[in-house]
Amino acid sequence: MGAGWTGKLKRNGFGWGLILPSLLFLCLFTYYPMLKAAWLSLYEQNLATPEPVFVGLGNYANLLKDPVFLKVFGNNIWFAVGTVPASLGLAFLMALFADKAIKGRAIARLAFFYPNMIPMIAVANIWLFLYTPHFGLFARLAAWIADQPVNLLGTPDTVMGALIVMMIWKEAGYFMIFYLAGMQQIPKDLYEAAAVHGVGTWASIRRITIPLTMPTTLFVAVIAVTNSFKLVDHLWIMTKGGPNHASNLLLYYIYETSFNFYDQGMAAAMTVVMIALLLLISSLQFFGWDRKIHYE
């Protein structure tokens, strides 16, 4: 009995030892801050009340009454709706192309992936330039369509669209890599068999490629949705959430509340809302959609 116990300890100890470094940092930088945020969200703490006052769920009640928060939350949903399906679809098409292209295959892959090799802030600056009224490329295009100068980032009606286009450009190349890997896992004899039976290209994409890359689609979709709720750097450079909160997203508003308004309690409450949302999205993968997908 005793020997078994030490044996078990040794074996489990080895396992724990292996994950200890990651676990340590995960606790330090993920779990502890999450719990701390949940704790802080129960207190009112801002410039007017430097000593924290316990308010229970008061901050959450205030959130529901905060028109800016509701607007930002709505913005974020539109942003996700605008970016996720489009960047997934584009990534799929690009992967098809990069998978099949015989000549210039390396160039195609590089060209599609390169938006992800540039730092976020540099990306934001490039796009800021493209949208600059009068001489930015897209600003000129918009002016040509609208037949008058258009300030794409300075107008509430267009700013979200401008950000969505940029985000799709940036994300699609990244997701393409996953699709490319997924497509290369599909056995070639499936396509050969299909070709022998006279199945066309479109049908074989629909019947073979799409179903067999579903695990990839699910994985990428979850990443894409969470990414659309985590965008902050581009807003900082390009719009600061403006004009009049038209391009403000959840994470940027949390940043603003915490560091511009010094309202720790409200910022913590919003953080908790955001964590809950992200957990919900990821858990859908584990418990819901995952079972319905065909794995080879």
Add this chain to the structure above:
Amino acid sequence: MIKRSKSLLLLLAACFLAIAGCGQSNNQTAGTDGGAAKPQTNASAPEPKETKPVEITFYYPVNVGGPLTKVIDNMAGTFMEKHPDIKVNPVYTGNYGDNTVKIQAGIQAKQPPDVAVMMSTELYGMLDMNAIIPLDDLIAKDADIQMADFYPAFMEDTQSEGKTYSIPFQRSTIVMYYNKEMFKAAGLDPEKPPATWDELVSYAQKLNKDGHAGLEIPGNDDSYWMFQMLARQNASDPKQNIMSSDGKKVMFDTPENVQALQFWLDLSHKHKAMPEGVIDWAAVPTDFIEGKTAMMMHTSGNLTNVKNNAKFDFGVAFPPAQKQFGSPTGGGNLYIFKDTTPEKQAAAWEFVKYMTSPEQAALFSSSSGYVGVRKSAYDTEAMKKYTADFPQALVARDQLQYAFRELSTHNHGKVSTAITNQIQAALAGKTDAAGALKKAQEEADQALAPFNK
């Protein structure tokens, strides 16, 4: 078994090493922050003083184009040559916003910088957080600081309830830059910039052609600054501002202010003299330098940037008047922080005095375009030579008689965001001037309510 426990041991050892490594690097960063130096000073207390110089940390932001970090680092360098007993660690912290965030984090961690350049508008926030010390005792004990030499317009926002909390350093006003060559091409006299709102409109309309705009006024970052300017120009009371001097009340939605905002909207929507929508703060100087706009309203802090990069002859003038001239001051002051030792605060004070001395103020002004913060700076040889070659640099100083305090209130983040967003909504055509200011007033009143109890 033995092998396994060995490898387990090894793993554990690796973990501890990693943790120890972290701890060390933490200490190092803390060292540059000036925090870890504290125990050192305590430990060396019994030793003779000369062996260990007092070490202070100095945070500063740069908000305009051009290599200003080099200038400030050099100023800190010459200070240390003159004061071998004080070691200054200058830390460039990004723009004003980033700078405040870093200082804020430092205050909460009880490791603030010893001295920092910070927006003059942070005063009430810092007081609410009990983070800075009043300087009156230091000023009273010191004969050579000569506070009367500083321009009164800059001293206004260093003070609250009879106490002085900061010393002006990196200060500016709004000036109007204009492209003389475009003036000539449009048949306007390049030596006669518009002096009234009516002239501004007619000039800008004449200049708005050939693929460039007549005028640009930035509207995204701190648009309240530009709004304050217009509001003052339209005010019948020469001392009127948009907030009370104790920072507890704002007066946004007065009829005169509505007119002022309406004028801003009219410039683009009605008079077609300016691009529509919200114009980006940082893009405006670039547009001007690249000939995309004939005139711009911007901070005088960009003077050197424009001077070095514009390939055409340009003029600088007061922004035009309606009922009077007017421009808010802007920029940063030097603050000294609590939660450090008296020796450090004394060293920080020496540093503040040096950085704002006439020669240094002249040097800083001529290499940045910021206004020399004190009168005697303009009497130095260096400054005389600089302004003789480049008289445009005197405009911002001459305007100081019409200058007044930038929007500073308690809960400044919320109040300034309220007004900024409503101005943006109006510029974007989502609401009218009166509605925007009414909404901004309501939001600001709510943010200030806890301070008026």
